[in-house]
Amino acid sequence: MxxxxxxxxxxxxxxxxxxxxxxxxxxxxxxxxxxxxxxxxxxxxxxxxxxxxxxxxxxxxxxxxxxxxxxxxxxxxxxxxxxxxxxxxxxxxxxxxxHPIELLPHVRDVVEQLGESHRLVLITKGDLLDQERKLAQSGLGDFFDWVEIVSNKTADIYQTTFAQQGDGPQRAMMVGNSMKSDVVPAIEAGSWGVYIPHGQTWELEFAEAPEGEPRYSTLEELSNLPDLVRDIG
Structure with a gap:
């Protein structure tokens, strides 16, 4: 199947x-x-x-x-x-x-669990050296099949990354706390977009939620992600 x-x-x-x-x-x-x-x-x-x-x-x-x-x-x-x-x-x-890296709740367990059944890709933006430092200190690097550090997140970025590192955007999901960077462009690319709100979000990362989009989901916390992944199949 x-x-x-x-x-x-x-x-x-x-x-x-x-x-x-x-x-x-x-x-x-x-x-x-x-x-x-x-x-x-x-x-x-x-x-x-x-x-x-x-x-x-x-x-x-x-x-x-x-x-x-x-x-x-x-x-x-x-x-x-x-x-x-x-x-x-x-x-x-x-x-x-x-500053030392502090993982959010459930992160290690969820990433380790999903890595057993799916290809995991880290797609982040920001300063190259700083993002590499944080990933190294996080201890999560070995769970990811690919790491992409970009200057900005767009539908084209998701289309290209998921085509090169997966089976295309239609069979990929993007998970993040930014509606503008993680969810909306991923859905525009044809992927699932999962929004996990964080208590503090930079003003430049706000965007309208794509309500009504069948590939859009909001989760209260990361620990709920494996159940959503199972539901999608």
Whole structure:
């Protein structure tokens, strides 16, 4: 009997391990450092605007985030930001790059279980060196048949990856916490898209859920994924 589903793609950050909360901690520190110059809510808006402008230049990840903070600090202080603040922001970025990986609940068990019956592909975006570091520290690397680190996630990326590393997008599933990056483009490619909400999601990763799409599912937690995979067959 031919299986409907042979390949499962996983997002990494905030699907397999914690990530966004470290950005939030650093952003709170950013607000403290600039409290004498601008209110926190206005600063957050200016930072988000900088991130939107810069993501096409710097890509996703910590390095682009730090550069956007520095740019925002220069702008909101009319170029009067103390060099000590710039130094602290750079130090905060280095600390983020050194932070130990903390797996989310059920991750290891689910990945190990599904790896016994399906090809597993890690599809993540961000800085190459940082993503490689996190995967190595996670201890999950051996469970994946292929790792794809991309600058952005699009339907074309999923079509190509699932064709080269599986039996095509129609027999593949993408699992992640970002509606914009993990679910919508995967469904556009012809795959199943599974959304597992995370308590903290970057504003640039929001998108409308593809309600009514037969290949779209939402799960409360990763531990429910094996049952969904069995139902699909």
């Amino acid at each position: 031919t299986k409907n589903l042979t390949t499962i793609g996983f997002d990494a950050d905030d699907t397999l391990w914690h990530n966004e909360r470290f950005f939030r901690i650093t952003q709170d520190r950013f607000a403290e450092l600039l409290a004498d110059y601008v209110a926190q809510d206005h600063l957050e808006q200016r930072l988000l605007e900088a991130e939107k402008r810069n993501v096409g230049h710097y890509g996703f990840g910590i390095k682009g985030f730090v550069l956007s903070m520095i740019e925002t600090a220069i702008e909101v202080t009319d170029e009067k930001v103390p060099t000590s603040v710039i130094a602290e922001l750079m130090a905060a970025g280095r600390e983020m790059l050194r």
